[in-house]
Amino acid sequence: MFKTFVIKQTSGAGKIKAFCELLTLHKIKFGKIKTTRAATGYHYAAAKDNTPLSISDEDLVISAYQPLAMLTQILLEPEPEVVDSNTYDITAWSLLHAFGLEAFALKERIDPTEIFEYKKLPITEKNTDRAYAYVAEWNGLNNARFVQFLLQKSIKIRAASADFEVGGKKFKRGSLIITRGDNPSVSSNFDSEITAAALRHEQIIAPIKTGFVDKGYDLGSGHLELLNQPTVAIIFDDDIDNNSYGQMWHFFERDLNMAVTQLKLTDLGRARIGNFNVICMTDGSYANLDSAKIEKLRQWVADGGRLILIGDAVAAFEDKKGFEITKFVEKRDRDFANEIKTAEDSRRKFMHFDEFERDAISDGNPGCIYKLKMDNSHPLAYGLSDYYFSLKTSGMTYPLLKNAYNVGYVDGSVKPLGFIGNRLKKQMPNTAVFATQTIRRGSVIYMVDNPLYRAFGIKVKCLWLMPFLCLFGKF
Template structure:
């Protein structure tokens, strides 16, 4: 008996000893803190922690484009981990997002920690391992106390593809010694850099739009938990002292006092830790809370206390000498992060009751007392609502479709006036009285209040204008009969079809033509309205006729399989129209299948390249040859008919420019965006010029000289404020469009462009000015008063014909961040309809 007791005691002692000897990252990972950790090593360490500790659970929530796992780790006491589902349901039930509630489980504060949304800000993931270890460390009595009332959800790497791209590169170019000198190659990251994901998207700008697979999978599980605190861990330029809350102005007007109060608490608590170590830091200077698609703002608009942490480190490699003469190492960077993050967990635990109350009041009161001006948003029936519905579902925003008729009045987005209108069946109705009341208002409020014009990002994002949908914001809660969805009637394809008609009105139209071209099927497009019995073909509408595709076996079945994704397609029984626009007439242009060359590499704006690549590869699934600018001289251009130049500064030789000129004259087409259009500025044979006349140029030079003279008397302190008078960080600008030209087909009566740069050009001579800013234009968001005057009667999109080919100028990028839906259609017009 005694022997048996000794055995039991020995086993208990042995198991406790093993637990007490949980390995730190330094013990487990070779060279931790001195060299970047490979992603598979990060995964191995967290798997080790899951195996060795009862305080952590793993959940794989998705995979990246490059098939790397996306993982969450839940850290708390064994008792809390055993009750995770009940805790989750209780949290959602308390804010009206779940009907399931278990009374026997106490409330816990949920703290979500996100690391490395930008892959080359790698100290985030490095610190995540130290944070996890300290929370699990059996000898850390403080963290044991925190976890009793806290659930920590830890995502060690939001962007594994970017992290791995950067990490593999840094490992490959690293020697045994560090090189803190500024010009060593480990401080000179190669294009496109590790900041971005596979498609070179900035995932930290994608929270609300969810264009990327990583974001879609993460937000889906985020919405299942709805934490009270969310921390987004970043790095910035290596010379910058550490940044932690409180955040800078502008703060969105919907942010509650409890969120601001906890920011202040964190500022005091983290600063106390940093003061003790004599670490430099700053607060309230640069990182604001306004644009809704960040890792701090999106959680904030969902009731959490969202925040950004920023450590100086981008470009630092393993070690670098800062401008103050001291060196910063990986160990320094991860230690600062770990200290700040653990302080946040500690603070959340100590403020549990206040955080939970504030979170619940935020969500529940938002339904009772609407924060904004409007209570209902009405989107007029439009095929583009198909994609808007997808966005709303991703964000768990409730909506329905009108199933009756009613007269109403409200703010009209397209005219910025209050107007009477009629709600009709199939109009989309979004009511603010719903669980996502605040997020709904942030995304749809037409006039966001900007209390400080020094914003970090774009200042307007009105969803109806982004989608090109006529819309109204109504001050009252509309009571009208609704239905949850639109009925889609399956088409009965006749045994014999003269032609298929595919309306040109949303991104699905572009997906269909992309598939038809790849199948070798000939396609035509209508230039003007054509009527065939009860079928009306609007400009841009696609026609696939049996006569022009005689080699297709079983024409009806083959084509209907391709076009069925577009539920509003039609089968036409005759080519004889009711309005003299027969299918065999001049009204229907035969479209060429684009053979696309897209340039990448040095000089090309990486994210704008990524937006174009993503559009081609994912949005429309169309083939593209991508060539580095350094290899452009080796390309035989006649193998292509379309050259896409994303935003950038292309250092092409005169011979290369001459080659492009000749190729365009022989039928080549260039789509040039943003700064890329400067390749054609003031060049012989092209219409692009910053001045319409010599007199305008002389006047501009004179005004600039006079301004320089005036600046001599101005103080330095106001220089930054004065500079923004000529800026436009990101605003929505009304454009008048030429609806008769194919590049404008399907866009609506006007086009609202998201303008993110100051460069502007007068309307072009001897060109087709497809979209331009009229004299008295409407705008949303911040536009500096000097910039506002400059934009008048400037072109946004134009086509410059040259010989058999053309250059399509895009002063604004219609594919910016992949969420400007009407811009996607505009770019599709340029790619497929402009011959």
Template structure:
């Protein structure tokens, strides 16, 4: 017995000794604070902590596109970690979310810490290791007190792919000595940069839309916890002093006093820590709380106190000399972050009761009375609601479908007028009275109040317009029979089919055509409405006929297996139409299978390229050859029939331009987006010109000169606000469609474009103005006063015929951030339907 007792005592002593000697990051990771840490080293250190401490627990919640792990770590007392599931369930139950109240446990404050959503802002992940160590350090008695009432959920790297891209590059180009001078290559990151994820999406703009796998997996876990505080840790330009709350205006009107108050508490608490160290900082500048898809706003609209912390560091590499002559190092950056983040945890722990009450009142009050003007949102039945339902489900926003008819009146998104309308079966209904009440209202409230036009991001996102569905916002709660889903009857395909019909009305249509092309199956598209018995084929509708595919084995099964994902497909048994639009007529155009070349590299906007790449690779799963612009001369263009030019600056020589001209003339198609259209502007043989006439040009130049003359009498202080009068940070603009042309097929009666640039061209001559901004257009969001009238009767999307080929001009990017659903269909039109 004595030997066993002694052995047990020895084991306990060794265990406590190990805990007492918990290694800090500098002791575990070579060159910590001097060189970027590899992602696998980050994981190794956190694994070490979980092995050595009983106060940390790991959960892998997903993987990235490049198969790196996505992990969170729960940090609290061992007792709290043992009751983690009960604490989570009780937290959800306290705000009316579907969770059963567990055995009685004391309420805890939940603080979620997110680091490195932007991969090249690497001091975030570096600081995450110091934060974890300080919270777990056995000798840190203060932290032990915080954790008695606090669950910390720490995500050390939201974007491992971007972090690793940047880290591998920095490691590869680093020597033994640091080079703080501005012109060393470690301060000049190469294209596409490490900021973005694998598909070059900005994950900090993707919280609500969840187009990317990292976002979808993380927010699924986030919504299972619903923390009271969420901290988003960033870096910005290395010359910038540290930023912490309070946030800048505009602050969304739905943000509660308790959320603003805690921002002020944080500001005071962090400033005290920074003052002691003589660290420079700023508050209430630049970083606002308005656009709903950020790492601070999305949690805010879910009742948390969402906040951003920003350290100067982008482009700093390992060490850089700032404009004030001082050097900033990795160690400096992570120390600033660790101090601020730990102060957030400390402040949350001390404000536990206030935060819990505010958080719970936020949810209960919103259910009693809608924060906005409207109580119900009705979206008319439309195939694009499939994607709408997916987005709502990801955000756990409740919705139903009408199961009866009724009359109602409300705000019509498309006209911005109050109108009477009919609710019909299968219309989608969202009520403000639900657990995610505020988030639902933020996403659907049509008239967001922008109390300061100096916004950091887009200022409008009305989802009915983004998805291309007719929508109404209703002030009262509707009493109508509803159902949870739309039932679709299975189709019985006959043994012999003359042709299949796939409606062209959402992204699934494009996915189907993508798969048909890749299977070598010929498809046609309707130019006008055609009627075959009880089947009406709308413009753009896809026809797959047996006659076009005589060599396709088991035609019905082969085609049926591909198109079955499109639940509204049908088939016809005769090619004879009742309105003189037979299958063999000119009305049904044989579509070419695109052979796509897309250029990448220096000068091209990374995120805009990424949006195109993601669309091709993920949305429609279609092959594309991607070539660096530097290698363009090596490309044999005649191997392709489609060239995608993403937004950017293309430094083509005259010979290269002539090469493209000749290829277009012989049948090539160019899709030129945003600033890429300048390649064709005012060039012989192309219709693209800023002005329709010499008189229009002279008038515009005179107006610009008059504005400059008036500016001479204005004070300097207001220059920033005056300059935004000529800008559009991101607004929704009405476009009139040429519904007879394939670029407009399936988009509805009106297309609403998300415009985030000031580019405006008069309607083009000798070209198809497929979508243009009409006079007196409807708009949502901030449009600068000086540019508002200039947009009247300007073109947004046009098609320019040249020989046997075409150039499609896109002044706006319809694939912006991957969430503009009607834009996805518009781009699909350009790729598949415009021949």
């Protein structure tokens, strides 16, 4: 067991603030050290032990030696111990992965001696009068609340499709850009409107004095695309999983304060879905999703809609006309799978009754974490690193898609955190987890794993934020 957990201040003020609030809620003590010191520890992102690090007086330090020591270790340990693989619930849940923090776990005891106060977010720099534009980062929930608030006030926002540099400041792709020229209706009080919204949503914004950049594309170029105001419908039915549906509804209406329309699956055939630009479908049974409804959704996507499929909803579109999601890309893959199934069926014929439950564990996944390889040049992954820790709660696997963008996938050599059945583990390498498919003017987003599962963390929601905001016409 590790004795100390260190979160680097470079993780970002917004994420550290949210993390500290959660620790405080659960009465877990934290602090900082007085002077900088060297140490070695387990690096969460690299999954590598004995990594050298420097602990500064600005880093967050959590000691396992405190009244709630057991809870602290349970929530923060990178690889929890599973006593029995025959479990009913998830087997990996580290908050440091969930929040996307730059963190280390140490085997030596370091007690924080100073009070840690997370930095108050600097809303803007000084001298914002008559700014040409304001630029905001894109990496979390506060950004989405800020965007949604401005869109509801009819303020136009653009997003950068590439990194750029202006006035000595560097901005990453996905950065949000609000120009005075795009918003003539609020030109007279443009600066006060934007800064007030930033203050309300604790959003860091930087004033820009010119549209001509030092590196990258100028702010008036076609590489900045307008965001659309999302009009969202969530498909529901008696057979849709209540928990998954509730997680989605809570995210929209509670996290973002954004109203959504509930659309019953049995009414889909006669519904006027052209009124929506985003339709979401989550876990559950889709026995009522017939070929006519699937074709209607395909045509709606072709006309410019964005269809977001999660978990079981992905499976509902397997091998359907116009959709690229499939279990078998090549015929030989299907033949090989059939051979394995035949061999397994023969083996099970001779099993005893009391062996079946334990044997089934090898094909199951109660819940483990995989480090995915991410293509963060794709809009779906803006705000993320080139990796992402995804909580997998099913045995669903798909090969890398053809004629689509495989944005997040399980690399061949990655080791899971938590328990997964041995036979299922062998199927995981080079499988798609997050992918997008363009159909004429619209797109389908396939999410095999659910980023909203139990509100698992802040960083994971970045994957969910980008597609429903319709940031880019081409996904």
